[in-house]
Amino acid sequence: MEDSPNPARTLHRIAEALGLPPDIFFGGDDRRTDALADLAAMAELLRLWSALRSDVDRARVLSQVRDLVKQRDN
Structure with a gap:
């Protein structure tokens, strides 16, 4: 028997x-x-990410986000 949602x-x-x-x-x-x-905002980011069809575009977005995080951490 399945558990009911909680x-x-x-x-x-x-x-x-x-x-x-x-x-x-x-x-x-x-x-x-x-x-x-x-x-x-996270949900919007995920929707936008899923709208990207190109691996090149996704790689660019990831690179930009990584750079932003690196700048914040320094």
Whole structure:
């Protein structure tokens, strides 16, 4: 018999995968608003990534993002 879906467990898994505390989904504070805005931006980035059909374009995007992260870390 299959387990029934558990929304709370699913949200905990999503939060864990994103490195966020699970309570981020269950409050009305500014942190929650910021986290949801970040999630929306991540979803947009994934949609845009999937719209790229060229391996060359994807390689360019990855290179640019890596450079941005490197600059931030230095």
